[in-house]
Amino acid sequence: MGGRLMRWQPDTCEEFPFGGCVIEYDGPNELAFFTRVVRTCKRHRGLVGEDVHTAVHGENIRKNTAMAIAARVAALDLSKTDEIGFEFSSEQVLTLVFAPGTAGHLPSIRRELDAQYGPGVILVRIRP
Numbered sequence: 001m002g003g004r005l006m007r008w009q010p011d012t013c014e015e016f017p018f019g020g021c022v023i024e025y026d027g028p029n030e031l032a033f034f035t036r037v038v039r040t041c042k043r044h045r046g047l048v049g050e051d052v053h054t055a056v057h058g059e060n061i062r063k064n065t066a067m068a069i070a071a072r073v074a075a076l077d078l079s080k081t082d083e084i085g086f087e088f089s090s091e092q093v094l095t096l097v098f099a100p101g102t103a104g105h106l107p108s109i110r111r112e113l114d115a116q117y118g119p120g121v122i123l124v125r126i127r128p
């Protein structure tokens with residue numbers, strides 16, 4: 001290959017960063033040529049090789065896209081992690097978690113996510 005081996009630790013994995021998946025690539029980013037899985041997190045332990053890559057990459061894209069949609073609808077700043085967060089269930093269901101001040105935007109965020117992904121595919125809730 002002649003490329004540079006890079007490691008990616010998806011922030012969507014269980015116990016990121018200390019116990020999360022670590023995936024190695026030959027190239028500049030996670031879309032580059034997959035080489036191997038260095039470590040799998042609890043949630044992805046049942047997967048092997050490129051299936052780990054497919055799963056974590058898909059989750060990461062879904063999380064980033066859903067958060068961008070929510071941020072646009074509610075005019076949130078994605079760099080402020082206290083405004084918007086996320087969690088994946090063991091069944092890989094994504095829930096976006098919002099600060100209490102965002103409660104008024106929840107119906108429109110839910111409506112937009114349902115329109116993009118199908119009803120109830122991505123869940124939303126206000127954190128206590």
Ligand SMILES: [Zn+2]
Nearest residue numbers: 013021041044
């Ligand atoms: Zn993982």
